[in-house]
Amino acid sequence: MYNFEDVLTCPICYSIFEDPRVLPCSHTFCRNCLENILQASSDFYIWRPLRIPLKCPNCRSITEMAPTGIESLPVNFALRAIIEKYQQEDHPDIVTCPEHYRQPLNVYCLLDKKLVCGHCLTIGQHHGHPIDDLQSAYVKEKDAPQKLLEQLTDTHWTGLTCHIEKLEEQKSHSEKVVQGEKEVVLQYFKELSDTLEEKKNFFLTALCDVDNLINQEYTPQIERIKEMREQQLELMTLTTSLREESPLKFLEKVDDVRQRVQILKQRALPEVQCVEIYPRVSQVLKEDWSRTEIGQIKKLPIPEMKISLKSMSCSCSDDEKVEIFKILNIVIVTLISVILMLIFFNQHVITFLNEITSVCFFEVSLSVYQNLSNSLHDLKTILCHSLYLLKEFTGKVFW
Template structure:
């Protein structure tokens, strides 16, 4: 009991929980203690409602309050009921009269009962003689929400009831209970419970038989019934159960549902808190973007204002220059007009002279001056070579206007469509092909996930036989590790990557290798006609491997062993009992070697400048072979430089090198 009491003690007041709150961290706290915590965090000039969070005193988890404050937290009803039961058990004890009279239904389980009068007997729990209740019992009774008075007291006001007799349907105080229910038959069969209201007792009466008490539960109709309902009523054919059984099931279901509901509410509150946080972040981001928009637009306006001032100054300077030139020309014209006017006046005066002698004396000088003025008029009168237009200042902001009208947020491109049939993967390289519907889509990019600069990788890459490349007359088994000639297997569809040569049946490995050092072995069994090696993906599939420049193989034709590449063949000395053929591909050091793994014998090494990823290649003409991949390099395999003798250098330049890394192509 002491351990249970410590579990029911508040960590603040060190008393039993009173009106406990269920915190989101699953701990509990008294309502008043939580209120005192908020008061301690509140300054003198702030209202209590301004406190929106506090820490759990047990685990220091931050409890966030909504606008309802502490009222927004859930009450721990289950804990409160446990405390009530603990208090009753502590003050009563298992041998006390109050405990022996407690109804099974309110002490953890129900038991059926039948109707009886004040002195009738039935199958009820026996009770001990009533005893004087202690002060703790009165304190527990006063903690009920509504005070229940004794219905048998003659004094006014009546004393507080301590028990309710379900059989008599009357609530008694301690004195009246001892007087009316002595520890003798038939009163020992009366069922006493904690004080309850009359409405609770009336609810225990059968709905169809008013004078009968309910004592069983109809599972079919899901309702309380009495014995008459089961014997002669409409429930006689229905399945029924006892109160205790139904009570346990329903209580367990309710507790489970309540637990799930509390859990869901907690999840919803967490989700709500996240949504509130997101809303706050949206507000912050919106304000940030609005400020950024205002800043960028202000910068654009400032640039336009500065450019406006600069262009306006240039226009004014051009205006002053044009007006200065025009004023100079106007002054020149004015001087010409003044000289011409004086000469015209003098000539007109001479024309008025009628005396021939005087006219001849004066007119010759005037005539010379007029002739000279007329001859030089084209020189004296300046040409007007200026106009009102500003040809050097053509203002055209149409392009800038379109750019300004198109101001908007940058949008992410639509997701591309990956073309699986064009994608390839090798030891450490993935080539991805895709298509995009965007007008300005990315055509390609190269991504290097890691760059290895240490020692050469001697961990072989495991692989299997690729069914998509296997010849129609080959059957793959043993998890695609064994290939066998099968003339009856003709149901495979033809694809570009499938081997299709006549008389030779091939398959490729499931990987493409472009770096590292890799070793695998081929268990040849009883096969006497085969070819093993590597090839580019572009190698022809309708001819023997080694007949082209894209494949390198070691083959056996009955009793002859030979290596073949680009149509060139060279005999190799090997045992006719060769059963395990080892293949070492050192891509980084440009070599492909073959070994008799059983006898630790080197057979041949190709020195090849690989330009593209290669895939292991296997061909058979009879029997079957099995591959063992991902093997460590055996001890008998030394550095390829030790076998320089007998090497055949066969390589061909490709159009473009293969770029290692992860590469995307449009």
């Protein structure tokens, strides 16, 4: 049963027979294939005889067809039964076309270099392509493996192993470079982290020193006030107890209590002063550190933290002073801009009016110009005076 499907294949369409019809010469073909041949023959004979000659594609014998055409040819029932049985059975050893159901791949397409079925040649995408039968195509391609093997073992492949070794060597070298870069990154950021940790500790130490200075400044004063408070409470208790003493005891103690009260009242209270810490860490980090490149962090000095005492009469905090300073800067810049605009505008007005007055309306234009110039001069004077007052105010607030 080897290549049994070849027996069931139409020699015209290379597909399994469909409605097989037998010619008088005993050759069998598909009905549709014979219909196409008969149609071509009828087109050739323009006068259209009653009986159209049909030449067998295999033996070239001529058969005159009746007016009913191919329908008059007998059906090959035996072959059709074999085909039906063949199609009902499974044939795992036969490769069928993936696009056409149960059609064997029994033709070799020379254009696309692949096996196709009869339907691919007649109604499929290989229609009109040059073809060859399997045996002929096999004979032609039988020596191809030996030629391919020779191509795979020629001098072209001698350096393949050496090339692989070079690539692996380069890969190993590149991986070592990357590993070295990783170590550099880890070392760099470790040093950076250590530097930042060191700077952080320096800042905290400086702030702790400032905290100690604050304690040294305020703790003695607080203790002194507490001592005076204790003496006050003690004298209040002693004064209250004098009322219960006898006249003799009263006279003996009252003068001593009076003297102690006078001495306590004469003790001056320490002046309450606000402590200003400078420089402020927030400003240092914002103004200096935030604009510093990473490479310069090691060189940045830690500022020496100090405190200064000011009277409680100062009502503006540092943040408030900064805001006031910003507002005053905006006002000063605005006033300067207005003054400059007025000077520029005044010069252009002079030029413009001079050109007009040289033509016509001399008296009217001159009067308008004088009034406008006087007004601009007065406004400029007022703005200059306001600018002077702002500068004086700024000096009093910040100095």
